Amino acid sequence: MLSVKQISKHFGDKIVLEDISLEIAEGEFVSLIGPSGSGKTTLFNLIGGLLMPDGGEIWKNEDNITNTTGHISYMPQQASLFPWRTILQNVLIGQELQGRKEEGLAKEMLQKAGLGEVIHSYPHELSGGMKQRASFIRALLSPQSFLCLDEPFSALDEFTRLDMQKWLLHIWEDNQQSILFITHSIDEALFLSDKIVVLSAGPAKVKRVFEVPFARPRDEKILLSEEFLKWKRMVLEEVQR
Known part of the structure; x- marks a missing residue:
């Protein structure tokens, strides 16, 4: 709570x-x-x-x-993805900062989000809705529960x-x-x-x-x-x- x-x-x-x-x-x-x-x-x-x-x-x-x-874990109004990182690399950044990386879980959640085919794409290649989904997956994958x-x-x-x-x-x-x-x-x-x-x-x-x-x-x-x-x-x- x-x-x-x-x-x-x-x-x-x-x-x-x-x-x-x-x-x-x-x-x-x-x-x-x-x-x-x-x-x-x-x-x-x-x-x-x-x-x-x-x-x-x-x-x-x-x-x-x-x-x-x-x-x-915080998700702003804009997706705020790093343009030099792929979608998979972007969603893993919160875990990397904590010294761990669950790539299998990240791929599974991106697949559920309809982003399984674009995990190696870069943010500029995605629509606004796809970038927001990636940003939310990044927030979910961070270790914080709130x-x-x-x-x-x-x-x-x-x-x-x-x-x-x-x-x-x-x-x-x-x-x-x-x-x-x-x-x-x-x-x-x-x-x-x-x-x-x-x-x-x-x-x-x-x-x-x-x-x-x-x-x-x-x-x-x-x-x-x-x-x-x-x-x-x-x-x-x-x-x-």
Whole structure:
């Protein structure tokens, strides 16, 4: 379990985060939604130990990980693959940094991701969706069990994005790693998540936490259901309030 306890952060006179508390259980998929500039990426940087909070603590199970690195795996908005490394070499880099390399597992996961034929290709030879899949496999193969995904599908077109969401659910259900996911899409958050945390405009505070009621495994048909639209309205009203 990851616990964020009363975290606050300011830059100069600007308060970005104020008394943020949330919990992500083992194997739970949690989405963060809030206005642009509400501090979601700053919160990721705090969880990852890249920034020091001005108040509060971050715990992973029984360990206080505040301002320490190496406890999470992070996937940014862009795939950020190294152009001089093949796809296989790219997905193995997290393991290499830890002094180990499970090439067989990497090839198996790339095969499941539909990338089995391009493992020796370079990033410039792949489509945007293929690069995002490779980036996600790299995050999964890192030794950390907690993943922070920062709007990984925001640059994709609508159809590719839905395909990637379905693929992400399929892979996640197989691996059951804990995920904290930033998105501006309520549809995406409802389709993917167990729980949605709504942040206010800056300084960001937790306005409300929604427990998503849809059973797993999920089918894209729920996106057009009355129940889904009802929950979308509820979340939207909270975001706009």
